[in-house]
Amino acid sequence: MIKRIKVFSFFKLFFKEKGLIRSKKDKELIKLKQDINQIRKLIIDSVFKAGSGHPGGSLSAVELVYTLFDKFLKFDPDNPKWEDRDYFILSKGHAAPLLYTVLAYKKFFEIEELATLRKIGSRLQGHPDALKVPGVEVSTGSLGQGFGVAGGIALGLKISGKKNKVYALLGDGEIQEGSVWETAMACAHYKLSNICAIIDVNKFQIDGRVDDVMRVEPIDKKFEAFGWRSIRINGHDIKQVEDAYKWFLEYKGDKPSVIVADTVKGKGVSFMENKSEWHGKAPNENEYKAAKNEISKE
Amino acid sequence: MLRMASQRDYYGDKLIELGYKMPNLVVMDADLASSTKTVKFKNEFPERHFNLGIAEANLMLFAAGVSLTNKIVFVSSFSMFASGRAWEMIRNTIAHDRLNVKIVASHSGVAVGEDGYSHQATEDIAIIRAIPEMKVLSPADAIETQKIIEYIAYNKGPYYVRLTRETTPIFMHDYYSNNDFVEGKFIKISDGNDATIISTGSVTFFALEAVDILRKEGINVRLFNASSIKPIDKEEIIRSAKETGCILTIEDHNIIGGLGSAVTEVVSENYPVIVKRLGIPDVFGSSGKPKELFKLFGLTTDNIVSNIKYLIKNKK
Numbered sequence: 001m002i003k004r005i006k007v008f009s010f011f012k013l014f015f016k017e018k019g020l021i022r023s024k025k026d027k028e029l030i031k032l033k034q035d036i037n038q039i040r041k042l043i044i045d046s047v048f049k050a051g052s053g054h055p056g057g058s059l060s061a062v063e064l065v066y067t068l069f070d071k072f073l074k075f076d077p078d079n080p081k082w083e084d085r086d087y088f089i090l091s092k093g094h095a096a097p098l099l100y101t102v103l104a105y106k107k108f109f110e111i112e113e114l115a116t117l118r119k120i121g122s123r124l125q126g127h128p129d130a131l132k133v134p135g136v137e138v139s140t141g142s143l144g145q146g147f148g149v150a151g152g153i154a155l156g157l158k159i160s161g162k163k164n165k166v167y168a169l170l171g172d173g174e175i176q177e178g179s180v181w182e183t184a185m186a187c188a189h190y191k192l193s194n195i196c197a198i199i200d201v202n203k204f205q206i207d208g209r210v211d212d213v214m215r216v217e218p219i220d221k222k223f224e225a226f227g228w229r230s231i232r233i234n235g236h237d238i239k240q241v242e243d244a245y246k247w248f249l250e251y252k253g254d255k256p257s258v259i260v261a262d263t264v265k266g267k268g269v270s271f272m273e274n275k276s277e278w279h280g281k282a283p284n285e286n287e288y289k290a291a292k293n294e295i296s297k298e
Numbered sequence: 299m300l301r302m303a304s305q306r307d308y309y310g311d312k313l314i315e316l317g318y319k320m321p322n323l324v325v326m327d328a329d330l331a332s333s334t335k336t337v338k339f340k341n342e343f344p345e346r347h348f349n350l351g352i353a354e355a356n357l358m359l360f361a362a363g364v365s366l367t368n369k370i371v372f373v374s375s376f377s378m379f380a381s382g383r384a385w386e387m388i389r390n391t392i393a394h395d396r397l398n399v400k401i402v403a404s405h406s407g408v409a410v411g412e413d414g415y416s417h418q419a420t421e422d423i424a425i426i427r428a429i430p431e432m433k434v435l436s437p438a439d440a441i442e443t444q445k446i447i448e449y450i451a452y453n454k455g456p457y458y459v460r461l462t463r464e465t466t467p468i469f470m471h472d473y474y475s476n477n478d479f480v481e482g483k484f485i486k487i488s489d490g491n492d493a494t495i496i497s498t499g500s501v502t503f504f505a506l507e508a509v510d511i512l513r514k515e516g517i518n519v520r521l522f523n524a525s526s527i528k529p530i531d532k533e534e535i536i537r538s539a540k541e542t543g544c545i546l547t548i549e550d551h552n553i554i555g556g557l558g559s560a561v562t563e564v565v566s567e568n569y570p571v572i573v574k575r576l577g578i579p580d581v582f583g584s585s586g587k588p589k590e591l592f593k594l595f596g597l598t599t600d601n602i603v604s605n606i607k608y609l610i611k612n613k614k
Contacts, residue, residue, distance in 0.1 A: 130395050138366065142390040148356050149391060152363015159324070159345065160367060179387075182356035190348070 032070060032238060035105070036062050040268045040295045042101045042114060048288040050118035053126070056278040057171055058098035060202035060263040064235050068167060068198075069102050072245045077107040080134040086164050087137050087153050091146030092171040092200065093127040094280065099136070100124050108135040144177030146170075147197065151183045154195040154256075165249070166195045173205030176214050181226065184256075188227025191254040196245075197223075199258060200235065202265035204276040223258045235261030268295050301468040303440035305461040305500070306404045310335030312447045313372060314342045320451065324364055326350060326373045328357045333463075334374035334404045354379045358387035358399070365398040370451060373399060377406035377419035377460060381426050392456050393431040400450050404461040406436075407550030408583040408591040409500065411463070418583035424555025426458045427528045433481065434528040436460040436557075438502040442470045442525055445479040453481070462550070464588050466500035470523070482529035490518025493606050493613075494538040497548035498524040498557045501597050505548055508602035519606060527557055532564050539569040544609040546574050550597060553577040572613055574605055 022030070039062050047053040068088065069075070076082040090099045097117060104111045109123075116122035123132040127141025137153070140146035150168035157164050174180065187195055199219055207213050216222075220230035231247055233240040244259045251257060265279070266272030269291040272283075283291055317323055317339055329352045331337040340347035348364075350357040354375055361373040373380070380403040381388075392399045403422065410418045427434050435450070435457060437443040443461060450457040473485055484496065488509045497505040502523050509519045520542055522534060538545060545565065547558035558575030565573050578595050592598055 138362065138391065139395050142386060144355075145359055145387060145391050148359025148387070149363040149366070151356070152360035153366050154363070155348070155360060156324075156364040156367025156369055159364075162367075179353075179355040179359065182351075182353035183359065186350055186353070186356055186360060189351075 029238065032067065035070065036066050037295060037298050039066055039098070039101050039105060041292060042105070042111070043097045044269070044283065044288065044291045044295065046097050046101065046114040046117040047282045049115050050282060052118060052280070052282050053097055054094040054280045055097070055283070056204065056265045056272060056275070057092060057200065057202060058095045059267045059269065059272065060265050061095055061098055061169060061200040061235070062267070063238055063241050064198055064200060064261055064263070065098055065102055065169060067238060067241045068245060069106055071242060072249065073167065074164070075106070075135070077135070080108065084164060087150065087166045089137055089146045089150040089166070089168040090128055090140055091150065091168045092143065092174050093140030093146060095169070096124070096126065096128050099128055100133070103133070103135040109133070143171070143174040144179040144183075147180055148183040150195060151187045151192060154187065154192040155190055157194060158190070158192060164194070167198060168195065169198045169200060171205070172199055172201040172203060172210050172216055172219065173213070175199065175216050175219065184223060184226040184228065187256040192256050193251065193254045195256045196248040197256070197258040199260045200263050201261060202263045204265040204274065204279060206276065206279050208276050220258070220260045223260070227255060228258050229253070229255045230258045230260055232260045232262070235263035236267060268298065270294060302465045303468050304465045305437060305440050305443040306333075306335040306463070308440035308443050309402060309404070309447055309461060310338030312444045313339040316448070316451050317343045317346065320370060322369045323451070324348070324369045324371050326357055326361050326364070326371060328352060328354050328375045328379070330375055333376070334402070336372070336374045354383040355387050358384040358392060361399045362387070362391045362395070362397050369398070371399050372402055374402045374404065376417060377403035377422045378417055381419060381422035381458070385425055388426070388432070389429045393429045396431055396455050398454055398456070400457050400459070402447070402459045402461065405463045406460045407462065407499065408578060408595065409462045409464050409550050409588045411588040411591065412585050414585040415582040420550070420552045420578045420583060421555065422460060423527055423549070423551050423557065424559070427555070427560065431456060432528065433457045434460070435525055436498045436527055437525050438498070438500060438523045439466055439468045439470050441468055441474050442479070445474050446525065449479040449481070460499065462500050464500065467503045469503055469506060479525070482526050482531060484522035484524050484526070484531040484534045486520065487523055488519065488521040490520045491542050492517050492519060493610050494520045494522070494542045494545045495548060495602070495606070496522045496524050496535070496545060496557065496561050498527060499550050501548055501550050501592070504597065504599045505602055507599040508606065511599065511603055512606060517606065517610065524557055527560060530560050530564065532568070535561055535564045536568045539565050539571045544572045544613040546576060546602065546605050546609055548597065548602065549577045551577050552580055554580055572609060574609055576602065576605060
C-alpha cells in the first residue's frame with residue numbers, strides 16, 4: 001500500500017515537473033498570463049492603427065490593471081453604473097489604450113472598436129472620456145485630477161455608508177503634480193480606508209528619467225508620511241500583484257492604502273523598454289511587426 | 299428706508315434650508331467657511347460639510363468625486379481661488395463631465411476692498427465663461443442670491459455663482475415676490491427707449507439710482523439686471539440695440555472678457571450699435587474702501603449718468 005502511494009506520488013511529481021498536470025491555481029495563472037499577453041498585443045495593435053498614442057506607460061501597467069479587473073474589481077459590463085460596483089480611475093489617462101483594451105476584453109464594448117482609437121468620431125478618445133465610453137468613471141488626461149476625483153468618490157461612498165472600493169492608477173511622473181499631495185493629505189485626513197492608489201513606477205516621463213527630471217522617490221515613504229499605509233512590489237510579478245490587492249482588501253484599519261509597483265516602461269517589447277521616447281509614440285510598420293512577434297513568443 | 303443685506307449671509311441661510319429638504323446635499327470649503335458663510339451649514343449639518351484645507355485644486359476634485367456618488371455638491375471659496383487656482387480642475391473634470399457641482403464664489407471684484415489686488419478677482423467671469431458647459435450667474439442682491447441658489451440646487455450640472463463680500467442694498471425683492479429665477483433671461487428693472495443699461499452684481503444699484511436721476515431730466519433708460527451672464531439673454535440685447543441705439547454695460551470686473559464683452563459679442567454679430575463698457579479698465583485693483591475703489595474706477599451713479607448722456611449724444 002505504502003509502496004503504491006509512493007509510486008503514484010513519484011509519477012505525479014514527474015508529470016508536474018514536465019508540465020503535464022497542473023493544479024487549478026496553476027491553470028488560472030497560465031490563463032491570466034495568456035490574457036495579459038493578449039492585452040499587450042491589442043495595445044500595440046490599437047496604437048499602431050491610431051498612428052499615435054502612449055504605448056510605454058500602457059505596457060508597464062498591464063499586470064496591475066488586468067489582474068485587478070480579472071480577480072478583484074466588482075463590475076457589470078451590462079450595467080456599468082451598477083450601484084455596488086467598485087470604481088477604477090485611470091488617473092494616468094494617457095494609458096488609455098490599456099484601459100480601453102481591458103474594458104473591451106471584459107466585454108464593456110467590442111474588441112473590434114479598439115481599431116478606432118484616436119480617430120475622428122470614435123468614442124475612444126486620446127484620453128478617456130467618461131461621457132463616451134462605458135466603464136470610464138470620470139474623464140482623465142490632465143495628470144493628478146483622476147486621483148482627486150477618486151478621493152472624492154471614496155468620501156462620497158463613505159458618507160453614504162457604502163462598501164464599494166475605489167482604485168486609482170497613477171504614474172510616478174504624475175505624482176510631481178502638487179494636487180496629488182493635496183489629495184493624499186485629504187484621503188488620510190478623512191480616513192478613507194476604501195481607496196487604494198496604485199503607483200506605476202516605470203521610472204520614465206516624457207523628458208527622460210524621472211530621477212533626472214524631478215526626483216519623486218522615496219514614494220512609499222512619502223505616502224506614509226502623508227498618513228497612508230504602503231506596500232512596494234514588482235508590478236510584473238502576478239503573485240505579488242495579487243497579494244498586494246489582498247493586502248488592501250483584507251485591511252481593517254482606517255488609513256488609505258498605496259501599492260507602489262516597480263515596473264518597466266514599455267514592458268514586453270524590448271526596444272520600447274526603458275526608453276522615454278516610447279512614452280508617446282506609435283510604432284512604424286517594421287517596429288509593429290517586431291513588437292507583435294516578440295510578445296507572441298512570450 | 300433702504301434695506302441692506304449680505305449675499306453670503308443669505309447664501310449660508312439658504313444652504314441650511316436646502317439641507318433640510320435635500321438629504322443628498324453636501325457642502326465643501328477650503329478654509330474659508332467662516333467667510334463664505336458655509337459655516338452656517340456646517341453648524342447645522344456637520345456630517346455633510348467638509349473642509350478641504352487651503353487646497354482649492356483638490357477641493358474641486360473632491361467635489362467632483364462626491365458628486366459622482368449621487369450627491370449635489372456646493373463648493374465655496376473666494377472667487378480668486380475658486381476660479382483661478384482651480385480653473386483647470388473646473389475645466390477638465392467638472393465642466394467636461396457635466397458634474398453636479400455648484401461653485402459659489404464669494405469676495406468677487408474690487409468690492410473686496412482693503413485686502414487689495416491679490417484677493418480681488420476681476421477676471422473670473424471671463425475665464426469661467428470661456429469654458430464649455432459652464433454657466434455663470436451673478437446676483438444683484440441678497441434676495442436674488444437665494445433665488446439663484448435655490449434654482450441651481452434643483453437644476454443638474456455645473457454652475458458658477460459670483461457673490462460679493464459687502465453688505466449691499468436690497469432692491470430685487472419686489473420682482474422676486476412674484477417671480478422665480480430664470481436662467482438665460484435678463485430682468486428688466488426700468489423701461490425706456492433713450493438708452494439701455496445692462497448691469498450685473500451689486501453695482502446694479504448704482505445704475506438704478508442713475509436711471510432715477512436721468513428720468514427727472516427727461517431721459518428714459520431701459521435697465522436690465524443681467525444676473526444670467528451665461529447663458530446670456532441674446533433676445534433682449536438685440537431688441538434693446540434696435541430700440542434704444544446704445545448700450546452701457548456695468549460690472550465689478552475687468553472690461554475684458556466680462557459682461558461687457560459678452561454683450562458686445564451679441565451686439566456686433568447681430569445689430570451693431572455703440573456699446574460702452576464700465577468696469578475695471580484692465581488694471582489690477584488695490585487696497586481701499588469698496589466705495590473709494592468704485593469711485594477710482596468710475597463705478598458710481600454720477601459716472602453712469604454722464605456716460606449715458608455721452609452715449610445718447612453719440613449714437614447714430
